[in-house]
Amino acid sequence: YGAPGGHPGHGAPGWGGGWGGPPPAAKPGVIPLRPLGVGEILDGAVSTMRTHWRTVLGISLTVAVVTQIAVILLQGFVLNDAANADVLNDPTATPGELSRALGETLLSTSAVLVISLLGTIIATALLTTVTSRAVLxxxxxxxxxxxxxxxxxxxxxxxxxxxxxxxxxxxxxxILPGILLVAGGAEGAGVVLAVFGGLGGFVLTVWLVIRFSLASPALMLEKQGVRKSMGRSVKLVRGSWWRVLGIQLLAGIIAYVVASIVVIPFAVLGTALDGEGFSGLLTGGTQLGWTYLVISGVGSVIGSTITFPISAGVTVLLYIDQRIRREALDLELARAAGVQDYGGNASTATPGS
Structure with a gap:
């Protein structure tokens, strides 16, 4: 997975009329060594988890357990989310109390996000290596x-x-120009400008996120720095932005649905067994404690264990697919996997987009 190289094309220039079609591409690992369809990318991520389940699930489970234990201990001993929620829902609270509660809530959320982010970084790094080897x-x-x-x-x-x-x-x-106009007294024009500026910023953000979405596997597999890996991602995504967006979005939806199926029942069970149960939740009077944190934490661990490999696997395989399409990486992968006489009769057929 070094710097780009190899041949800029695939296979022989033509097939004779007597052939029944091109021979199937070599498949030393979880994907065939040719441009991949959407289904093959998703199947490759699942196949990696199934074929190398000891390593994949071991990594995901360990990272998820450590991360969730840290979050539970932080929420149970340090953070006071229940009290802050009561203050924010209290119509008689003073501005000072509201500001303090809001600040503590933001701090709480940031702390949980940082812990989750650290876990995601470690899981992504390890699973990228596993998936790249599974291809071979x-x-x-x-x-x-x-x-x-x-x-x-x-x-x-x-x-x-x-x-x-x-x-x-x-x-x-x-949104800053609109906010400045509102602060200057032009509320109507400021709100309109902030809305349109926010929409424009959102569109540009999505565009940039997809352009840089392959930077992580480029950094890990090519041993690049941050700036160069971002440049590699831009180069690989160029001309395929909508395709990359669609695949990443589909993978994200699948991961979200799978996680929700697992997490929601545990959250409901934890709510029912903790505090005042559902009646307290409906009236806003329940304070969820250790029972809820532990039970919902178990659900989060199971959900993360399943979704970590899917998300990381799809990103890595999408990166490999783009390099196969642009840089004939399949030839290098075939040599690394020990496939004999590969390159002169490799298939260029792609069953999907």
């Missing part, structure tokens, strides 16, 4: 994945923090 049909242990990914963890963390920061800056620039 090679097994990798958790220890080997950790040794391969560890030198890039800080860079991956920087990249993971930089992308949301770019989104925040873009959105801020979009």
């Amino acid at each position: 049909g090679k097994k990798v242990t958790t220890g080997e994945a950790w040794r391969d990914a560890r030198p890039q963890l800080l860079r991956l963390g920087g990249l993971t923090l930089l992308l949301p920061l770019i989104a925040v800056v873009v959105m801020t620039v979009g």
Whole structure:
């Protein structure tokens, strides 16, 4: 998975009339070595989890358990979300109390997001290595994945923090002129400008997020720096923006649905067994405690264990697919996998878009 190279095309220039079609592409691992369809990318991510389940689920489960324990302990011992919620829902609360409660709530949310982000970084790094080896049909242990990914963890963390920061800056620039107009007294024009600026900022943010969406596997597999990996992602996505958006969106929806199916029953059970149960929840008087945190935490662990490999696997396979289409990476992968005489009769057929 080094720097781009190889041949800019696939297969022979033509097929004789006596052929029944091109021969199937070599498949040493979880995907065939040719441009992939959408279904093959999704199937490859699931196949990686199924074929190398010990390593994949071991990594996902360990990261999810450690992350969730940290979140539960933080929410149970340090954060006071219930009291802050009561203050925010109290119509008689003073502005000072509201400001303090809002600040503590934002701090609480930020702390949980930071912990979750750290877990996501580690899981992504390790699962990227596992998926890349699965493409070659090679097994990798958790220890080997950790040794391969560890030198890039800080860079991956920087990249993971930089992308949301770019989104925040873009959105801020979009709505700031409208806010300034509202502050200057032109409320009507300011609101309109803020709305249109926000919409424009949102569109630009989505465009940038997709352009940089392959930076993570480029950074991990090509051992690039943050800036170069972002440039590689832009190059690979160019001309395929809508396709990359569709695949990433589909993978995100699948991961969200799977996580919801797992998490929601645990959250409902935790709510029923904790505090005043459903009646207290409906009246807004229940304070969810340790029972809810533990039970919902178990659901979150199971959901993350399943969705981590799907999300990471789809991104890595999409990166590999784009390199196969643009840089004939399939030839290098075939040589690395030990496939003999590959390149002169490889299939260019792509069953999907």
